[in-house]
Amino acid sequence: MAGEPQADCLFCKIVTGEVPATxxxxxxxxxxxxxxxxxxxxxxxxxxxxxxxxxxALAAADPQLTADVLREAGEVAAQEKVADHGYRIVFNTGSGAGQTVFHAHAHVLGGRGLQWPPG
Structure with missing residues (x-):
């Protein structure tokens, strides 16, 4: 069920502290x-x-939580001192786009030139 922790989800385990992360x-x-x-x-x-x-799925189920994720991406960029030079927020959606953990997540990337298109 959406929103409920999933026993086989790596990121749910990070949320609970079962798997360490920085x-x-x-x-x-x-x-x-x-x-x-x-x-x-x-x-x-x-x-x-x-x-x-x-x-x-996140956006459809919980627009406020989606906004929380995006706001925090901006806060991370500021904390990591990449906001002034530019950064990228990437959501990979589906395995064909490179999503490997099926728990919604935003990548905050910065600190080097980021060309478009990526790759």
Whole structure:
């Protein structure tokens, strides 16, 4: 069920503390932690504490929580000192787009030139 913790979800386990992560920010509704395979000097994931499979499911089920994730992405960028130079917020939605953990999450990327299109 959407929102409920999933026993087989890596990010739900990070929320509960069952799996360690390098947390950089936490609010009542979100957790932000460093990506274990960074693609830029700053690469932090911002997740809702409630389980939603992807960004589209999150937005459909809980617009306020979606806003919380985006607000925290901006706060992470400021805390990590990449906000002034520019940063990217990426939601991969579906395995064809590179989503590997099916718990909605935003990648905050910065600290180097980020070309468009990516890749």
């Amino acid at each position: 947390v950089v920010r936490e609010t009542e509704t979100t957790v932000a932690f460093r990506d274990i395979n960074p693609q830029a000097p700053t690469h932090v994931l911002v997740i809702p504490k409630a389980h939603h499979a992807d960004a589209a």
